[in-house]
Amino acid sequence: MREGILRLGNAQLAEAGASALSVREIARGLGVASSAIYRHVANKEQLLTLLIVDAYSDLAAAALAHLDADATQAERFASIATGMRIWALANPSRWALAYGSPVPGYSAPADQTNEPGTRVMRAFLVLLAAGETPQGAARRGASAGLQAELVSGAAEFGIDADPLLGIAAVGAWTGLIGLISAEVFQQLGPEFAAHGEELLARWIDETVERFGLAGGDPRPY
Amino acid sequence: MREGILRLGNAQLAEAGASALSVREIARGLGVASSAIYRHVANKEQLLTLLIVDAYSDLAAAALAHLDADATQAERFASIATGMRIWALANPSRWALAYGSPVPGYSAPADQTNEPGTRVMRAFLVLLAAGETPQGAARRGASAGLQAELVSGAAEFGIDADPLLGIAAVGAWTGLIGLISAEVFQQLGPEFAAHGEELLARWIDETVERFGLAGGDPRPY
């Protein structure tokens, strides 16, 4: 039952997006009265939470699969970033759920969402933390408050890195999400969607270089 | 009437977000039968389009205001980026409409959306095009197809710039949107929201330096 709800919910998500989620439609699909759904799910909001957690987990599994421990840092970084992009293109509605604008009037409960939601980010940041602080970031510094925040945030992930590197790494993370979202949501027009793979490849190359990740030799096109 | 619809629509947006938009509620607010709304707006979808266009215009006005022609390139760049952030924080739902995940089952009609939707981006890219091609980008090149796309895309904006610079500039644009979205939607947790201003300032500094914008001397914190 519960799996059926999730399955049909994800199907609706894929077909028509989050706002088309319909409890009654799920019930019909399961051949059951609509009220029966509410025995397993408190309300539509909680159903959304389940689907979000599911999306996060699925994304994490997809992005962190094929992570070859023998690969260079640069290769592992590229693997995560391209894995995210591929998954996002294959699951646009679920990507929107995870990294798009939040569903209004609803804030995902942190206790259920945090762990799966940060798994990819953690791997991403751990990798960047193994590199060097980018020159631009190193030259500027940061306020004591932000540095403290970064150190404690990194500590949660078991990272012991330069806070200035942290600032740049956070920027890289949000930048990657912005880049993928721009392609998935076609925010730059359909023309650029055709070059999404290359745009990401360039972004990866440049980021690898900025952070001095091992194994990131320039690869001219 | 039309202004009333837009006004109440924006109010609903601010209060409860896009999914809470209700034609009937707007009608009630105007003291009018719900069917009367449909004399001025074909359906809810078109209402959304109006609100999106309105949001784009408002954002553009806010971000491009106070643009001092005498200011350095770096200062103007910072002015646009911070203007976007301030507006986004003040209008999170409208920011979500403009740059968040698209409302499912709905794609904004390009003919009404394109012009206001690209005004800020145009100004942003024009500024970056006045700078230099970042080193990382210059060293790697791009495929002929993407280069052609970038040249023609830039030409639409009246820009005659190195395609390699274009790739980096597009990355900067999507990166900025990702960074602002992360703060507005609290995707990095509430802790970082408190440092949004500084994170953006660091991002601006670094981007200004990467693109070698005039007037962008390092400002250590």
Added chain:
DNA sequence: CTCCTTTTGTGAGCACTGCTCTCTAATTGA
């Protein structure tokens, strides 16, 4: 096996939604 409790599902019903249709009132312009 029986009896009781908990779980799971039913179906009617409430208040809401977007939207359409027919009808009426107001506003135009020749």
Added chain:
DNA sequence: TCAATTAGAGAGCAGTGCTCACAAAAGGAG
């Protein structure tokens, strides 16, 4: 002044999320 256009009213349809009283299973203890 009078027809034509426009703006609004209000009933109604099909859909929604969700609740509630009720009935059918499913377990577990004796």
